[in-house]
Amino acid sequence: MKKIDSICIIDDDPITVFGMQKMLSLAVDCPQVESFVNGKTAIEEIKKNFKNTGKLPEVIFLDLNMPIMDGWQFLDEFVKIPTSEKIRVNIITSSIDRHDKEKWKLYQKKTHHVIDYNEKPLYKAEVARITKKA
């Protein structure tokens, strides 16, 4: 089983969070899986942690449509974090708006992090494939 140090799930839907956690537990060996209900709480926690330990979660699962701070706004903040480390951000969305896909390509060019785009629903095999270090 792959070993990942830290995973972060950002999604306002508790069922999705539950499902992700369950699938991750079967796919990888990770001692630290954290979840947040929107981008704001997530970025605040990530920044705080980075400041204290200099570490970032190795894989992030990111929903796009969220209250208060959505996925794109989270990404805007996240790419500003001064790090040379490469983080894998898996966008997980139920959006079929082609503008979202175009936006994703734009963000890919804007950052050295790996940004992936996935449409819901996700199954175990898929989760296992995209849960890896960048």
Place this chain on the structure above:
Amino acid sequence: MPKGSEIADHKYLIKQLPTATAFVNTDFELVYASDKWLSQHNQNPCEAFGKRIDYLYHINNQLVNTLGDCIIDKIDRTFEECKYDPSGKKWFEWHCNPWLDSKENVIGLIIRTEDVTQLKLSEINLGRLRSKLDIISEIGKIGSWEYDLIADKVIWCGVTRKIHEVENNFEPTLEQGVAFYKEGYSKNLISMAVHDALTKGKPYSEKLQIITAKGNEIWVQANGTPVYEDNRIVALRGTFQDINDKVKSEHKTKANETLLRTLIDNLPLNIYIKDKESRKILVNKAECEYLGISDVNEILGKNNFELYDKDIAETLNREDQQVMDTLVPILNKESRIRNKNGETTTFLISKIPLKDEFGKANGIVGISHDITKLKQNEAKLRDLVNVASLQNKKLINFAHIVSHNLRSHTANFSMLLEFLVDEKDEKEKQNIMGMLTNASNNLMETLENLNEVVAINTNIGLEKKPIALYDKIQVVEQNLTAFLKSHNATIINDVPIDAIIQVVPPYIESILMNFITNAVKYSDPKRPPLVKLSCRKTSGSTILSIEDNGLGIDLKKYGDKLFGMYKTFHNHKDSRGIGLYITKNQIESMNGRVVVCSEVGTGTTFNIYFNEED
């Protein structure tokens, strides 16, 4: 032969004859001559007598022969003789008679000469005049005619005959002459004119049609004047001119003019011609109508300043001058022009220089196409396109919302069911079942929300009614009494009691309810919530302002999402992100709009525009 004394008597007698007379013997020797004869022929009496006259006057052989014939045949002869003398050419008429003695024997000739030089000269002059007249008559196709009333005889000159296409010797009666005129107007008129000329002495000059002998129909100018003798009309004299080509070309020019006029008057364009000083010298019907004038003469000769206000006239003058100076036409330039009545018309204007024979402009031709209606329709169309594209955008947005929301739920179902199949633990199974029920409830709720939005958007035709806004706010406030009390909230209704707005009644209630509850829900915990409602009128709409002292919204961050579906901006347990979305849809379905201004920490104001026009 007379005796000596007889001769002297005869000589003296003949000398005194008043006519120029000479007597010659059979040898043509001059025997007697009157003084008049001698002086007429410049003869010296001392030398002339006894000499042959053919020698004296250098008369030619032919004349001598004639004189001989006279003697031999005993007959009278008259002939003309022309000779040159220092004063010029002279003509003499010779009358020769045989000179007989008492026994009827020819003893010589009696010759009487007459100086006819004057007569001859005027004859020559007349001939010259005649031929001149003939030339004029021929070239101008002007013939002459005369009707002798006494002899009842009509004389036509050659040209008149030629115009009638008759033989050279044709001589008509008066009736025949009139018969050539075309049946109807022409014949009636000429009959009357001739009659009046003969009876009342009234001259005439008419443009009429005749049918020639060869059957050709031509136009002629027939003139007639009575000729008087002793105060009585004795004849009619006149000219007769072929004016067919002239009349035909006149008719053609007139037909062309009529065609052109009909054309420019019936084109749906304003057409005019201006002279060098920008004065209108031709306008068509459409231009008259545009300028609000029924009589063309009120426009002709007027310049731009007389027809338009100063600012417009200056622009027009500049354009006119530019076209005349540069000779470059202005083509289809869009211009808005205000006439003196203050009406503004949008034209497509063309101005083309009118050049003289030296290529210089001496005016312009203007063509203006009134496209005001077209422009209005274009604007209407643009509005329509805007509405359509807005609707389309809304539709796509809604489709995305629907698909997104339904997909998230179905994705959950599918994921949970996958877990359920593999799950061995009974407790975890129960847990997953619980979540499935939850997901199902969420799906139901989402569907209900979407349904509501669809209902609003499909009921665009819902009837609007006049509503007293103040009363409506009071009703909503009453319904919310418990909610307001529990939040310690105050509503200030500053709307005038008589303010009436046109709205769909259930919508206005829902709108007020939503804004008021939102204002209270997102109140600042540091101060008791205060919601102030006021309203004012602008042209075409009534604006309802709902102002609160709540948390405020960071519009920079959330402005574009404030009215989106399932968007929430505050960590609040009741936030569902549906209220404002539905409210906005309701406002827009009544052709209104909503504008927000807000400051974080101070409060938010929503301005709702109710469109009064529809």
